[in-house]
Amino acid sequence: MPPAIVHTLLHRAPTVAQVANRALLSVSGTDANTFLNGVLSTRVKGPHYTAFLHSQGRVLYDAFIYNDPAPTTAAPSYIVEYSPPPPDSTDTPPLLAYLKRHVLRSKVKVRDVSEQYDIWASWGAEVDSAWETKRAWNWARSGAVEPVWNLEIEDAQWPWGVEAGVIRDRRAVGMGRRLLVRKGDMPNESSTHDLGTPEDYLLHRVLHGVPEGNIDIPPAQAFPMDSNIDIMGGVDFRKGCYVGQELTVRTYHTGVIRKRIHPVFLHTGSPSSGPQTFTSALPAGLDVKPVVETSPDGERKGPRPRGTGKLLSTTTQGVGLALLRLEHVSAARAGALNLQVTNPLTNEVLSVSPWIPSWWPEPENEDTSN
Template identity: 30%
Template sequence: MTKSYVTLAPRGILAIGGDDRVAFLQGLVTNDVTKVGPSQAVYSAFLTPQGKYLHDFTISEVDGRLLLDCEAERLADLQRRLKMYKLRSKITLEDATAAYSVTALFGEGALEAVGLTAEPGAAAPLGGGVVFTDPRLAALGARAILPRGTEVAALEDFAPADGDAYERLRLEAGVPDGSRDMIVDKAILLENNLDDLQAISWQKGCYMGQELTARTRYRGLVRKRLMPVTVEGSLPESGAIVMLGDKEAGEMRTGADGRALALLRLEEVERARAEGLPLVVGDATIVPVKPDWATW
């Protein structure tokens, strides 16, 4: 695969400035914001007090501001929720989507072409913005947050590609794409592998939803996992029920070109393998594949 780039139109940028920007965000999100700087980005999430998923995003730094690469359609909701906790904190919250674009860089040699290592989150300045190895998984390549209109010049060593190519890469890797794959106010981070995808710091202090997240980990309460699957037959819709015989085994999430993600009960997956039974969704059969990065 040649070095390629895709501008991710569904992504937006929420910029957080001010003297208290790090301390403010540190008390709310799942990862350690103190690590973010010119040479490091992180992946993180914002949860309900009960530990359920609300938003996920990368956090990088440009010109002394924290840039949250989040879902553009849900940016206003994230901004509103964060503003509720501002109180007397010296921060600013600005929708900077008009100023910056988010671009995915992938393919053989993509990281080396922008001077990055394969360490998740490794960052460097680029064209008035920032480029960083995907903090979730280096196999996804890098992300560049660049001033709008400068992408072609900044990425002259890359060839433009269509979004389908990056979508296939993401699905094969088994990485969720925000609220497309994680149900807002319902999804649990560990069921969706955000522990293995570097979204959670187990060493930092308190944050919103920490109690349930920690309890889920330490009590071994993870009974489902989001898994990449191959699809034999018609691609099921997101939300379609996966059956093992007459028993529900999980639900489908996003998919394309015979690949998809599915939230599956681990017990039923093991039973299907042990007994040679198919996992069925309508007229399709799915075959789960454990990602090579997964620790479960």
């Protein structure tokens, strides 16, 4: 849950909303499981959240894998949902071309099906949460974290569900379900849920601290653990070889996680004033600068902090996500420094207050001083 100051922004009524800026690929064939296991950061056992990495371990795409609701063959068939890169992007290969390069002699067919389906999110009703179970966590000394699912009590032995075209969104407690719906159709939930907008879904996931897509996880730039993909269940550190595995596993065992994406609210003056509203969301990629508190005589209270953060998705309600150094978050929450961003539209300096989602694992390794 978000802190009380932004708690009123939560929309608690059952809601269904379309998710914007998503693309879909069909991957099918007798070798589909083996093929996907070679390019995904997770094992393919059923619907779930995952990521495609490049050879240096950075994220190309975070993605969802669905069981195909309308397979045309008896062979394994999946729908891959992802956020396409901007049209002017030159650093990231289109996912369709990327996968086709890896097919080689595999008996796999990959094709774009973005014009066949829409993506919807559903949350707030019992059907969207009755399957939730208490989270358990596996920590690495690096600070990487994995959810541990109790498969003995998980329905159908798979935490993300097994229904074709539906995923239980286990990235965070309270996210609800993700639905694959025929293009132009309304989901069945539209008769029982409030009809929301893509902006309502953005606010919903921001308040739950969930990054998604190429704004929050810049392609070929972001690392999976910095982007919380490990916490959200999108990395399997024990599976066999896949693209990007070497650096990811090395970081898990011997590295140190120094950054994480956090939910934040933007404000002027005291945090008790609450988030500031905007006529339009702030641009992504703005620097979040740490400013050390000073004593009455102007002396800095601590050493000059290193580095800056990055503002990611924001909403007009004044909440958003930001990639921040963990040492900056700890100091800001302790009142030792302020995090600030400048609104380029008004030149107004805004304070950035991070919070820790209640569903996150309790920190066990906070040594980020080196």
